[in-house]
Amino acid sequence: MEQVLLKTGRRKRATARVKLTEGEGKIMVNGKELTEFFGGREDLIYNAKSPLRVTDTMDKFNISAKVEGGGIRGQAEAILLGIARALVALEPDLKPSLKKEGLLTRDPREVERKKYGHPKARKRFQFSKR
Numbered sequence: 001m002e003q004v005l006l007k008t009g010r011r012k013r014a015t016a017r018v019k020l021t022e023g024e025g026k027i028m029v030n031g032k033e034l035t036e037f038f039g040g041r042e043d044l045i046y047n048a049k050s051p052l053r054v055t056d057t058m059d060k061f062n063i064s065a066k067v068e069g070g071g072i073r074g075q076a077e078a079i080l081l082g083i084a085r086a087l088v089a090l091e092p093d094l095k096p097s098l099k100k101e102g103l104l105t106r107d108p109r110e111v112e113r114k115k116y117g118h119p120k121a122r123k124r125f126q127f128s129k130r
Helices: 042-055 072-090 092-100
Strands: 004-011 014-022 027-029 061-068
Touching (some): 014 072, 072 092
Parallel strands (some): 027 061
Antiparallel strands (some): 004 014
């Protein structure tokens, strides 16, 4: 019986639920091919595939991801984290190489909230001394 792993990755407002199975290297996101989903944006495709490239497992697994929320960049990085976590769960000996590249670290940066009485989160209205 083939092993199926489910892991979650998050970035900003985006959440990716990644399903990893043994296969020939097909990556599907929300029912579309990875390149189709990201509209041919090479930087995002490269980003999402980086855990597979680092561990040299590009053609060993089929990946299916369901992504919701956030923008396209946040979604790509959420997929990256989900894939990295799934690879570690399947093969723990891959952890040092992924950790070294910083692919197992959840980026904690979020949008800072807007404060009342100000136009934006940090911007202030012009101050007039006189």
